[in-house]
Structure formats: C-alpha cells, structure tokens
Amino acid sequence: MLGNPGLHDVTETIAGLAERKETPIWWWVAMGISTPIAIMLLAVVGYLIWNGIGVWGVNNPVGWGWAIVNFVWWVGIGHAGTLISAILHLLRQKWRTSINRFAEAMTLFAVMCAGLFPAIHVGRIWVIYYMFPLPNQMAMWPNWRSPLLWDMFAVGTYFTVSLLFWYTGLIPDLATLRDRAKNLTRKKIFGALSLGWRGGNRQWKHYELAYLILAGISTPLVLSVHSVVSTDFATSILPGWHTTIFPPYFVAGAIFSGFAMVITLAILARIVMPETKNYITMDHLEKMAKVIMVTGLMVGYAYSTEFFIAWYSAWEYERFAFINRAFGPFAWAYWIMITCNVLTPQIFWFKKMRQSVVVLFIASIFVNIGMWFERFVIVMTLHRDYLPSSWGYYTPTWVDIATYIGTFGLFFTLFLLFLRFVPIIAIAEVKAVLPHAQPHGHH
Amino acid sequence: MEATERTTYGILAQFDGPDKLIEAAAKMRDKGFKQWDVHSPYPIHGMDGAMGEERSRLGLMVAAMALLGGLGILYFTYWTSAVDYRFIISGKPYFSYIAYIPIFFAVCVLLSAFTAVFGMLGLVNSKFHHPVFYSDNFAKVTDDGFFVSVLAEDPSFDKVQTKTFLEEIGGTNVEYLEGDD
Numbered sequence: 001m002l003g004n005p006g007l008h009d010v011t012e013t014i015a016g017l018a019e020r021k022e023t024p025i026w027w028w029v030a031m032g033i034s035t036p037i038a039i040m041l042l043a044v045v046g047y048l049i050w051n052g053i054g055v056w057g058v059n060n061p062v063g064w065g066w067a068i069v070n071f072v073w074w075v076g077i078g079h080a081g082t083l084i085s086a087i088l089h090l091l092r093q094k095w096r097t098s099i100n101r102f103a104e105a106m107t108l109f110a111v112m113c114a115g116l117f118p119a120i121h122v123g124r125i126w127v128i129y130y131m132f133p134l135p136n137q138m139a140m141w142p143n144w145r146s147p148l149l150w151d152m153f154a155v156g157t158y159f160t161v162s163l164l165f166w167y168t169g170l171i172p173d174l175a176t177l178r179d180r181a182k183n184l185t186r187k188k189i190f191g192a193l194s195l196g197w198r199g200g201n202r203q204w205k206h207y208e209l210a211y212l213i214l215a216g217i218s219t220p221l222v223l224s225v226h227s228v229v230s231t232d233f234a235t236s237i238l239p240g241w242h243t244t245i246f247p248p249y250f251v252a253g254a255i256f257s258g259f260a261m262v263i264t265l266a267i268l269a270r271i272v273m274p275e276t277k278n279y280i281t282m283d284h285l286e287k288m289a290k291v292i293m294v295t296g297l298m299v300g301y302a303y304s305t306e307f308f309i310a311w312y313s314a315w316e317y318e319r320f321a322f323i324n325r326a327f328g329p330f331a332w333a334y335w336i337m338i339t340c341n342v343l344t345p346q347i348f349w350f351k352k353m354r355q356s357v358v359v360l361f362i363a364s365i366f367v368n369i370g371m372w373f374e375r376f377v378i379v380m381t382l383h384r385d386y387l388p389s390s391w392g393y394y395t396p397t398w399v400d401i402a403t404y405i406g407t408f409g410l411f412f413t414l415f416l417l418f419l420r421f422v423p424i425i426a427i428a429e430v431k432a433v434l435p436h437a438q439p440h441g442h443h
Numbered sequence: 444m445e446a447t448e449r450t451t452y453g454i455l456a457q458f459d460g461p462d463k464l465i466e467a468a469a470k471m472r473d474k475g476f477k478q479w480d481v482h483s484p485y486p487i488h489g490m491d492g493a494m495g496e497e498r499s500r501l502g503l504m505v506a507a508m509a510l511l512g513g514l515g516i517l518y519f520t521y522w523t524s525a526v527d528y529r530f531i532i533s534g535k536p537y538f539s540y541i542a543y544i545p546i547f548f549a550v551c552v553l554l555s556a557f558t559a560v561f562g563m564l565g566l567v568n569s570k571f572h573h574p575v576f577y578s579d580n581f582a583k584v585t586d587d588g589f590f591v592s593v594l595a596e597d598p599s600f601d602k603v604q605t606k607t608f609l610e611e612i613g614g615t616n617v618e619y620l621e622g623d624d
Contacts, residue, residue, distance in 0.1 A: 006587070011586045139527075139528065141527060143530075144539070144543050145533070149546070150545035153550070154545060156549075157552055160553060164556050164557070168560055172484075176484075176585035176586065179583075180582070191571065196573060197567075197569060201468075201481045201487070201490045201491070202496065203480075203569070204487075205486075205491055206499045206566040207567060208486050209502060210560060213501065221549075428485045431484050437485060438487065439461045439465045439487065439489060
C-alpha cells in the first residue's frame with residue numbers, strides 16, 4: 001500500500017470508484033468495442049448449433065481443434081485468480097488483498113468463456129443433459145470412467161466454488177456500498193445483496209473460518225481441475241499425449257498464463273483508473289513477474305522432459321511425435337510457443353525489466369499467446385499418428401476464429417461491468433492489513 | 444398521525460479504534476453480558492478471546508457434509524455402474540472406484556463449499572431488520588466506525604445503568620436503539 005491511507009481513505013477511494021455518477025469515456029469506448037463482439041459470439045454459436053460442428057475445421061485425423069485449445073486456455077487463465085485468493089491466503093501473503101478481488105472476477109469470467117466450448121462442441125446440444133447423472137428415458141447412466149465426465153464435474157465444481165468464494169468476499173464490501181448509498185434504489189439493491197451484514201464479531205468469527213475453509217478446499221481443487229483437464233489427453237494412447245507429466249505440467253502452465261492475464265488487466269486498470277495505483281503497486285506487478293518467471297521455467301523444464309522421455313523410451317512412435325512437433329508441418333506453432341513461453345520470461349531475471357510497465361505488459365501478452373500455442377501444439381499431435389496414410393493437416397474456419405474472438409467480447413463485457421459497479425479491491429481485507437488496523441499485542 | 448410509543452431494543456456505543464474496542468470487549472465480558480456484540484469494519488485479531496467467544500462450529504459442519512457427500516457419491520457411482528446399468532468398457536471392472544476418484548473429490552469439495560457458505564450465513568444470524576440498523580451513526584461500521592451493541596433481551600440489561608457503564612468504559616455517541624415498529 002502506498003500513501004499510507006487511513007480506514008476512511010480506503011473506503012472513499014475504492015467504494016468511490018464503484019459509485020461514480022458519471023461513467024468515464026474510456027468505459028463507454030471499451031464497452032462499445034466489446035459488446036458487439038460478445039453479440040457476434042452469440043451469432044456464431046447460433047450458426048454452429050444450427051449447422052452442426054462441420055462448420056469448424058475439425059475432421060479426421062484432427063478431431064479436436066480450436067474449441068479444446070480455447071477451453072484449456074481460458075480455464076488455465078482462470079486458475080491464477082484462485083491461486084491468488086486461496087493459496088496466497090493460506091500462505092498469509094498480505095499483498096494479495098489488493099489484487100484478489102479482480103483476479104477472482106477474472107477467474108469467473110474466464111471459466112464462463114471456457115465452459116462455453118465443451119458445451120457447444122457436443123454437436124447435438126439439445127441432449128447435453130446426457131452428461132448429467134439424471135434418470136432418463138433410456139435407463140442409462142453416465143460412464144464415470146471417462147475423463148470427459150470428470151472434466152464436467154471438475155469444471156462445474158470449480159465455477160460454483162469460485163462464485164461462492166467471490167461472493168463471500170464481497171459481502172462486507174456490499175454492506176459498505178449499502179451504508180454509503182445515497183438513494184433508496186441503491187440502498188435496497190445493496191441492502192439485499194449484503195444480506196444484512198453488520199460487521200459483528202460474532203459474524204466475523206464464522207465468516208473468517210468460512211473464508212479459510214473455502215481457501216483450503218479451493219487449493220486442492222484448482223490443482224485438480226487442470227490435472228483433470230490434462231487427463232482428457234493423458235488417458236488416451238496417443239504418442240505425445242500418453243504421459244504422466246501432463247497433470248503437473250498443465251497446472252504450472254495454467255498458473256503461468258493466469259498470472260500473465262492478471263498483469264495485463266492490472267496494468268490496464270492502473271492506466272484507466274489512476275486511483276488504484278496506491279493499491280495495485282509496482283511491487284505487486286514485480287511479485288507477479290517473479291511468479292511468471294518461476295512457472296515459465298517449470299513449463300520450459302516440462303518441454304525438455306517430454307523430449308528426454310521420448311528419446312529415453314526408445315519407442316519410435318513417441319520419438320517421432322516429438323521430432324514432428326519441433327520440425328514437422330506445425331513447427332511454426334512449436335517455435336512460437338518456445339519463444340513466448342521459455343525465452344520471454346527470462347527477461348524477468350532483471351529487476352529493471354520487472355519494474356517496467358511497458359515490458360511487463362508486452363511480456364504478459366506474449367506469455368498468453370505462447371500458452372495458447374502450447375495447447376494448440378499439444379492438440380495438433382493428432383495430425384500424424386501411426387499410419388502415414390491417415391496423416392493430415394488442420395486449418396481453422398472463420399467460425400473457429402470468430403468464436404474465439406467472440407469469447408474476448410464476452411470476457412471484457414463482463415469485466416467492464418465488474419469494473420464499473422463492484423468494489424474492485426477487497427475493502428475489508430485491505431483495511432485489516434493496514435499498519436494500525438490490529439490492536440497492539442495481537443497479530 | 445399520532446406518535447406511537449417507541450420501543451428500546453438496545454444500546455449502541457462507539458469506540459475510538461481497535462485498541463479501545465478490544466479493551467471494552469473484555470470489560471463487557473467480565474460484566475457478564477450475554478446478548479451483545481462488537482462491530483468493526485474488518486475482523487480484529489484476538490477479539491474472540493476478549494469477548495469470551497467459543498470457536499466456530501462451522502468446521503465440524505463442513506467436515507460432516509463432506510463425509511456425507513463423499514459416501515453418497517461413492518454409493519451412487521457404485522449403484523449406477525455396478526447395479527443399475529452394468530457395462531464393460533476398456534476391460535475395467537463394473538465398480539472401477541479408482542477411476543471415480545476425480546468425481547468423488549469434486550463432489551466432496553462442492554458440498555464443503557456449499558456448507559461453508561450457507562452454514563456461515565446461517566450461523567452469522569444475519570437479519571435485514573436488526574436493532575443496530577436503527578442508528579444512523581451505525582453506517583460507519585463498514586467505513587471506519589467501531590461499536591459495541593447490547594440488546595435489551597440481555598438479562599443484565601438496564602436502560603440507565605447499561606448506558607452509564609458503556610460511557611464509563613470509554614464509549615462515545617452512546618444511543619438507544621429505538622424504533623416504532
């Protein structure tokens with residue numbers, strides 16, 4: 001925290017941002033761009049459902065295309081929010097209080113974008129309820145052995161828990177907005193949303209325990225979600241996919257890309273809302289750059305381990321899969337991935353680079369491009385399997401591209417609404433870690 | 444309209460900062476009050492001890508529900524795959540419990556989260572209509588105000604003596620929580 005704010009200053013600054021009478025110009029401009037794109041998403045999804053998934057570029061041999069790449073990419077981005085809110089809470093990292101609220105919001109919106117893809121990829125979306133263990137007319141039950149079903153449970157649970165976690169954190173801050181409301185409508189809306197919160201210690205003691213429990217269960221959850229996502233690949237018998245390294249490798253990649261997205265959004269928030277600079281400081285950005293460097297090294301290590309194991313396995317198909325990755329028809333994607341994910345984070349060895357907003361912003365975009373290509377490279381393993389007669393190439397169609405771009409519209413529309421109407425920094429949590437907030441002799 | 448009789452539901456006193464509040468809480472505890480609480484914009488460490496509060500039961504509730512959910516989904520996966528709709532896939536046993544662990548885990552987590560949040564909301568006894576909201580000054584509680592409230596239901600509540608006591612232990616802006624409904 002910079003500027004040594006008092007309790008009242010914190011309330012004024014953060015709640016003030018959510019209470020602005022005049023909507024700033026930048027908000028209208030950004031909304032004006034993102035909303036049409038979100039509407040386009042609706043249109044292309046409608047087009048897809050009407051025509052079937054033949055409008056995508058998927059075919060034999062590449063039966064999985066951009067949809068699963070986008071799904072894994074968006075879920076991965078979401079993981080940083082949970083990591084910040086849950087794992088850093090358990091580790092008592094006080095600096096997280098400034099960034100956890102909007103990182104959690106990012107999680108929710110990213111998981112919404114992610115969840116769209118498995119939902120629309122099923123072809124006959126009107127019978128998607130077969131995925132749920134519901135009694136049906138055919139007296140069938142889902143196959144619990146299938147990673148795709150695990151995925152549905154993992155991602156569904158993840159979204160629900162993230163939403164509950166986010167809302168629990170919001171309750172005291174919604175009460176702040178209620179108590180500051182100037183007119184009856186706002187009083188009623190925030191009065192209802194804050195559930196009659198009155199800041200009593202008999203409330204805080206249950207509240208704090210609930211928060212701790214949510215952090216405690218979210219921590220293994222976030223690790224399990226991306227592990228389960230990786231089993232979609234790892235339980236198959238395809239060379240290049242059938243490896244035990246996938247779960248940890250996917251989790252590290254998820255944290256890597258998620259922190260990059262938090263940096264991107266934090267820098268944008270600092271530019272359009274200079275009031276937040278005292279809360280989202282250079283120190284926060286620098287710490288996140290360090291996380292990116294560490295997880296980037298893990299990801300790079302995983303890439304090299306894959307190659308080593310392919311060689312060490314002495315299995316020609318496994319070896320071929322990896323040589324083909326780096327030097328085959330999709331080599332361009334592989335080297336984009338290596339450049340963005342392994343080389344880019346190395347600049348963060350230098351403090352000067354970690355403290356330059358421009359460098360951080362560009363690097364965070366690079367990391368997210370690189371992580372998209374990582375998933376693309378993995379999925380494209382499909383294009384050459386055992387039989388050369390069944391080899392092929394994959395090209396996305398305009399529907400693939402429009403759907404992916406459309407999810408950005410959805411993400412930013414939701415995020416802009418969040419920036420406009422909700423306290424973007426956890427007011428009560430920031431207050432609790434101010435220098436004089438706790439009584440002397442107690443810590 | 445004629446002014447109706449206003450009922451006193453309790454007393455609210457403001458304190459100057461967390462240090463004063465925690466001292467006041469210890470004195471309230473020693474005086475033997477039961478229906479009282481301290482209110483602050485954020486949780487204050489050590490307040491449970493000062494108030495003589497017991498640990499929250501929420502942990503037990505969550506553990507019980509997680510166990511129940513875990514056993515429930517274990518039985519459900521067993522019944523659906525080994526009893527009601529048996530089929531062999533990739534040569535695995537009907538009840539392939541090892542492959543069911545991700546589902547088992549997700550259901551345990553889901554039930555724990557629901558119990559943690561809704562259990563907490565139940566335990567905190569939140570009310571849209573609570574006597575403390577009669578005070579206009581109380582709006583500061585979510586900003587920078589620290590308060591002690593005593594409800595009239597408390598056996599040792601006395602309209603005059605309790606008010607004097609709250610002033611003695613350092614309370615300012617001591618006011619009756621009164622409403623006509």
